[in-house]
Amino acid sequence: DQQVKQNSPSLSVQEGRISILNCDYTNSMFDYFLWYKKYPAEGPTFLISISSIKDKNEDGRFTVFLNKSAKHLSLHIVPSQPGDSAVYFCAASLRYSGGGADGLTFGKGTHLIIQP
Amino acid sequence: EPEVTQTPSHQVTQMGQEVILRCVPISNHLYFYWYRQILGQKVEFLVSFYNNEISEKSEIFDDQFSVERPDGSNFTLKIRSTKLEDSAMYFCASSDERAYEQYFGPGTRLTVT
Numbered sequence: 001d002q003q004v005k006q007n008s009p010s011l012s013v014q015e016g017r018i019s020i021l022n023c024d025y026t027n028s029m030f031d032y033f034l035w036y037k038k039y040p041a042e043g044p045t046f047l048i049s050i051s052s053i054k055d056k057n058e059d060g061r062f063t064v065f066l067n068k069s070a071k072h073l074s075l076h077i078v079p080s081q082p083g084d085s086a087v088y089f090c091a092a093s094l095r096y097s098g099g100g101a102d103g104l105t106f107g108k109g110t111h112l113i114i115q116p
Numbered sequence: 117e118p119e120v121t122q123t124p125s126h127q128v129t130q131m132g133q134e135v136i137l138r139c140v141p142i143s144n145h146l147y148f149y150w151y152r153q154i155l156g157q158k159v160e161f162l163v164s165f166y167n168n169e170i171s172e173k174s175e176i177f178d179d180q181f182s183v184e185r186p187d188g189s190n191f192t193l194k195i196r197s198t199k200l201e202d203s204a205m206y207f208c209a210s211s212d213e214r215a216y217e218q219y220f221g222p223g224t225r226l227t228v229t
Contacts, residue, residue, distance in 0.1 A: 032216075034217060034218075036220075041222070041223075042222050042223075043120070043122075043207050043209075043220035043221050043222045043223050044159065044207070044220045045220070046217045046218070046219060046220075049217055089158075089159065091159075095216060102147065102149070102164035102166075102171050102172045103149065103151075103161030103162075103163075103164055103172060103174065104151075104159075104161060104218060105161070106158045106159040106160070107158065108157070108158045109158070
């Protein structure tokens with residue numbers, strides 16, 4: 001049961017260009033969304049989050065867009081840098097919905113490769 | 117910068133043995149979590165812990181698993197009798213609010229032979 005889907009296993013982008021990573025979800029109760037970055041042999045590193053009452057959140061080179069009606073979010077990285085090469089995970093939670101659900105539901109990840 | 121630490125980084129054990137994975141969450145955080153990632157699959161939630169008790173657990177977290185906060189700093193995951201399918205990366209995480217940004221440790225790779 002894939003409640004959070006990242007349909008692109010990998011994405012290759014030239015250095016300096018925009019990277020756009022996509023994520024879809026099926027559970028309309030999700031109300032808080034996060035993006036994590038993961039290097040090999042390390043744990044996921046929190047990047048940016050957005051609550052369902054917003055449609056955009058920006059932090060430096062990273063911007064997350066949320067389209068609730070389409071149940072879709074995306075992460076934009078501008079400009080892309082070599083150090084951005086990693087696996088990016090989309091995650092969702094029921095932060096405000098309550099029901100005692102604390103855990104994050106993750107997508108399978110997208111491997112972003114920044115080419116020089 | 118505060119971080120979540122985990123020990124050991126790699127644990128090899130024989131099927132049927134008990135293992136304890138250890139974590140030190142970020143000191144002012146109140147919520148603690150365990151996740152696992154089987155090779156090639158997604159990160160999966162196992163359990164959350166708050167106020168010295170389990171707050172939520174997934175269907176993966178069966179009677180073979182237990183968690184404990186034995187003192188003010190450590191948070192442990194015990195697998196009572198390991199199976200081959202328990203082989204995975206186990207990540208500990210912590211947050212200062214429920215279901216908010218969770219900060220992950222580097223993981224423990226558990227190999228069951």
